[in-house]
Amino acid sequence: MPFSVDHLAELNLLGQFPSTSTQEGLKVHAHSAAPETVTAAENLYAKGLISQRDGGYLTSLGAEAVELTQKLQAILSNP
Numbered sequence: 001m002p003f004s005v006d007h008l009a010e011l012n013l014l015g016q017f018p019s020t021s022t023q024e025g026l027k028v029h030a031h032s033a034a035p036e037t038v039t040a041a042e043n044l045y046a047k048g049l050i051s052q053r054d055g056g057y058l059t060s061l062g063a064e065a066v067e068l069t070q071k072l073q074a075i076l077s078n079p
Contacts (some may be wrong), residue, residue: 009040014049014069017058025057027049 003011015037018024028041045053049062058066 004038006039006043009036010043011069013040013044014038014062014066015073017050017062017066019063019066019070022057022063025052026055028055030054 010036013028020038028037030038033041039053041050042053044062045056047048047061048059049065051057051059
């Protein structure tokens with residue numbers, strides 16, 4: 001099953017969250033962010049991965065998703 005455009009945007013946004021600290025988050029500015037990034041943030045919030053509709057902090061599920069995203073990226077990056 002291929003990743004949808006929405007899933008890729010969500011994975012890309014998850015990849016921008018700091019994975020070393022729960023005290024750091026992201027803010028997605030609707031007036032300056034790409035529309036797919038705004039939608040990705042809203043989707044991640046609806047799925048319970050981030051604390052705010054426009055970013056915020058990772059939830060525990062979000063932190064796990066970031067870890068898995070980083071692992072997948074590392075696997076796919078190796079020749």
